[in-house]
Amino acid sequence: MVFRDLSETENKKGSSLKLASVSDRLVAFAIDVFIFSPVIQLAVAPVMKKIEVMSIAAPDSMELITLMAVAGALGLLSVVALQTFFVATWAATPGKLFLKLRVLAIDGQKKLSIAQAALRSLIWVFEIFFFFLPFLEVLSQRHRRPLHDRASESVVVTLKAQGDEGPHPLETQFVRQVLIVCAVFVSSWVFFGVARVYRLSLVGNFKKSELIGNSTLCPQVDTDSPNRVDEALALYLAKSANEDCVMVEADFAFWATDSGNKAWGYLAKAVVLREDHKLADVYLKKVCQENAQSEACEISKLLQEKSPGLKAAESLTARVLRIEQLDRQGAFADVAKEIQNLDHPSLVGYRIRHQIGSFWANHNLDQARGAFQVAIAALGPISKRDISSWMCLEELALECSPSSSARACSEIKKVNSETNLETAWAQIKSQACQRHFSEPGLTRYHDLMRTYPDFATLVQVVVESDSRSLAQREQTLRNLVVSSRGFVQSAALSEWIETAQTEKSWAEIQTELKKIKRRDWVWQRQVKTAWEKAVATGRGEKSNAFAKMLDEKVQNHWGVIERAAGARLPASTSAPKKEGP
Amino acid sequence: MIIPWLRGLMSWSRAPLTWTLIAINVVIFLMTYDASRPRQTLFSTSEEIVRTGHLYQQYLDAKVKPSDLDEADDKDKPVSKDQWILIGSRSLRDPDFLKNAKSFNFHGDDIAISQWKTNLEKFQSELERKNSHVLGLLTDSHRPLTWITYQFMHAGWIHLFSNMMLFLIFGAALEAIAGSYVLVIVYLLGGIAGGLGFMLLSPQTLAPMIGASGSLSAVMAAYAVAEKKRRVAFFYFLSPMQGYYGQIFLPTLMIFPLCFVADVASYLATPIELGSGVAYTAHLGGMVFGVAAGLILRRTQPLRSQRLSQPSVH
Numbered sequence: 001m002v003f004r005d006l007s008e009t010e011n012k013k014g015s016s017l018k019l020a021s022v023s024d025r026l027v028a029f030a031i032d033v034f035i036f037s038p039v040i041q042l043a044v045a046p047v048m049k050k051i052e053v054m055s056i057a058a059p060d061s062m063e064l065i066t067l068m069a070v071a072g073a074l075g076l077l078s079v080v081a082l083q084t085f086f087v088a089t090w091a092a093t094p095g096k097l098f099l100k101l102r103v104l105a106i107d108g109q110k111k112l113s114i115a116q117a118a119l120r121s122l123i124w125v126f127e128i129f130f131f132f133l134p135f136l137e138v139l140s141q142r143h144r145r146p147l148h149d150r151a152s153e154s155v156v157v158t159l160k161a162q163g164d165e166g167p168h169p170l171e172t173q174f175v176r177q178v179l180i181v182c183a184v185f186v187s188s189w190v191f192f193g194v195a196r197v198y199r200l201s202l203v204g205n206f207k208k209s210e211l212i213g214n215s216t217l218c219p220q221v222d223t224d225s226p227n228r229v230d231e232a233l234a235l236y237l238a239k240s241a242n243e244d245c246v247m248v249e250a251d252f253a254f255w256a257t258d259s260g261n262k263a264w265g266y267l268a269k270a271v272v273l274r275e276d277h278k279l280a281d282v283y284l285k286k287v288c289q290e291n292a293q294s295e296a297c298e299i300s301k302l303l304q305e306k307s308p309g310l311k312a313a314e315s316l317t318a319r320v321l322r323i324e325q326l327d328r329q330g331a332f333a334d335v336a337k338e339i340q341n342l343d344h345p346s347l348v349g350y351r352i353r354h355q356i357g358s359f360w361a362n363h364n365l366d367q368a369r370g371a372f373q374v375a376i377a378a379l380g381p382i383s384k385r386d387i388s389s390w391m392c393l394e395e396l397a398l399e400c401s402p403s404s405s406a407r408a409c410s411e412i413k414k415v416n417s418e419t420n421l422e423t424a425w426a427q428i429k430s431q432a433c434q435r436h437f438s439e440p441g442l443t444r445y446h447d448l449m450r451t452y453p454d455f456a457t458l459v460q461v462v463v464e465s466d467s468r469s470l471a472q473r474e475q476t477l478r479n480l481v482v483s484s485r486g487f488v489q490s491a492a493l494s495e496w497i498e499t500a501q502t503e504k505s506w507a508e509i510q511t512e513l514k515k516i517k518r519r520d521w522v523w524q525r526q527v528k529t530a531w532e533k534a535v536a537t538g539r540g541e542k543s544n545a546f547a548k549m550l551d552e553k554v555q556n557h558w559g560v561i562e563r564a565a566g567a568r569l570p571a572s573t574s575a576p577k578k579e580g581p
Numbered sequence: 582m583i584i585p586w587l588r589g590l591m592s593w594s595r596a597p598l599t600w601t602l603i604a605i606n607v608v609i610f611l612m613t614y615d616a617s618r619p620r621q622t623l624f625s626t627s628e629e630i631v632r633t634g635h636l637y638q639q640y641l642d643a644k645v646k647p648s649d650l651d652e653a654d655d656k657d658k659p660v661s662k663d664q665w666i667l668i669g670s671r672s673l674r675d676p677d678f679l680k681n682a683k684s685f686n687f688h689g690d691d692i693a694i695s696q697w698k699t700n701l702e703k704f705q706s707e708l709e710r711k712n713s714h715v716l717g718l719l720t721d722s723h724r725p726l727t728w729i730t731y732q733f734m735h736a737g738w739i740h741l742f743s744n745m746m747l748f749l750i751f752g753a754a755l756e757a758i759a760g761s762y763v764l765v766i767v768y769l770l771g772g773i774a775g776g777l778g779f780m781l782l783s784p785q786t787l788a789p790m791i792g793a794s795g796s797l798s799a800v801m802a803a804y805a806v807a808e809k810k811r812r813v814a815f816f817y818f819l820s821p822m823q824g825y826y827g828q829i830f831l832p833t834l835m836i837f838p839l840c841f842v843a844d845v846a847s848y849l850a851t852p853i854e855l856g857s858g859v860a861y862t863a864h865l866g867g868m869v870f871g872v873a874a875g876l877i878l879r880r881t882q883p884l885r886s887q888r889l890s891q892p893s894v895h
Contacts, residue, residue: 026819027819034839038842038843038846045850052850056667058661058664098830099829254689254690255689269692279692
């Protein structure tokens, strides 16, 4: 007991009552829990039914919190009502009845009045909110009377022959110390908790989740967009939205009664599910069945390779696809023109990426670097990461030496967003060019290398270049080019071109370059590098072969570049020479 | 922990039919337990349940007359994914919907809908081959024999074990005081009453009802009413210290608040959309029959002179 018991009566001698033992009271409590629980469960059943539904339908809502508070209040009121009824009527709860215990008034040894019983029960319930700590007084108080007994002037007695002798002094001391420690701990916790809440409320950190992303549709799509699916699909193709965004918009287009955008819905699903070729084909065919006149149908034909290009490009998806198509064809000037008309808030990063790419492809390096510096300040972390990675790799392709210090490569280190393959490769190449690999730097890509084993092999080739023979390196790179796909294949091919020595390798490189259908900047750079290497190593025939891979437009384009840079193209006996503008 | 403690009742000689019924339950369980469940392709992901929700909403909308629709209803207003999951879960308890879905003309992603219908057909045909579906009690079932067979089926080891433990205690007790014939009548008719409770009070569902719970509830209720003045021993254990474990004698009527009031509460607290894995209505049906049987026993049949091994207190 922490404070002196002011309600304690003076004379207890000669009383015929025997105090109930703690064990009996505890067993009686356990039996009461068993008996009362179903009754309380019954009382709150209708509310619990609603809570179960709301916890799924609206887990963050005020309604759910209110319902839970109502259920709690009902439960506590039921406890108070039951205890009051039993104690006032039979001087005992069912558990106490079975254990032959009685709750009587301390003076007169009669049953408690309804008011006393109610007060006792209310304070009993109140003690629960203090983590049951006040109940510990039953162990320490001289007459086993915790707060609820003292407040209602009651005592729990037993009808058995053997009663309780009261607490041992050690018991009292122990409980007193426990209560002091708990009081200090709880007070500190409450104090610091209140202080923290006060500070947070001043700073304004209580943002409800409803304010952010409450919409069930894709948040990146403009609310007033007439064709949400088109927009979502365009963002997805531009890597500015994920597939969930597209699927949500497609499903909404399907389930809405106005089925005007169903064709777009089928197209969107075909694009997102393209890994499952069979299912994607089914969806693509469905697009034109749904609406043969729509632009979605045109796009589906393009994707099924049933048409060479898009006649009209009014939708956002068509415009993005056209830009990608022009980029693959190496028509950078046209890309620059198209990209100017692409003004969507979520496509800023995409637009800047292509603008910088166009400058770079046209050998306007200073303009590209200037645009990069401006963009870096304005873009979000993911766009910044992607553009920096690309720039870094292009800078290193121009000059890979210990003295090269591309700003883009330094920018990558500052980016905190999730690393992708391109970013990791850019950093590793940067370290390779500086002839310095730091172990912590490679360790951060451990998860990525575990997910993409081909990439891990590629990294190993670069990191262990000094310890491996040239033949081994070539063989590994060759295997990677043949077996892998996507970015790793392209990066492996670039490395292979840089290190190829044997005639067999050059022949295989030529084959691989011919297999690639796209004519984008990366491919052109690879062919040009192969051409230069072939010329530098005196392989005239091979250099001609690489030259022939380029069409007039690209050769012409390089003619422009070389003239701008003041250099000369290597002489090629059969490559057509065109005059520049 | 507080558990009933009926010593001496559980010997073969005192309760032969109880042990026989337990053995029958165990044997039938071993013969019919489907350890492998059908591959639930239809309802395995939240996307599929959301899709099912959309389809169910269309089905319900088609049943509502246009004049009953509120003008303010906006059918195109997006509902949250969680709400569609609720609606989808509700649809799984509507046999009418699942029966008519195959021929219903849904609108939406025709490819996904066609796939959904194929999956539904596969799921239903796999379900119909399951033993629980063949021998269990269905809300739209017209097979009379299933009213009996369902009482001997169980969903799993824990279901079987918990039912048989309780049946061993109360079945033996009832058999000791009223005889084997009474026990088997209460068991079987109680099970039928439990089935009736399930049919009348439960919402329509595709899941069959199995288990001896209805029969067991009848046995427990019959015993509690027939021996209402008797007190039975319960063993309690709160801690190994002296005074915190031992025996306590409680009236048999305690079974009602402990079991049946809880069943009523659980039944009232179960939302239709989510359902429950326990057929509380069968318990209640069995209990009602058990109470009636107990009252009849008290009036018409003198109880056997064989007494339980524990003394009657107060």
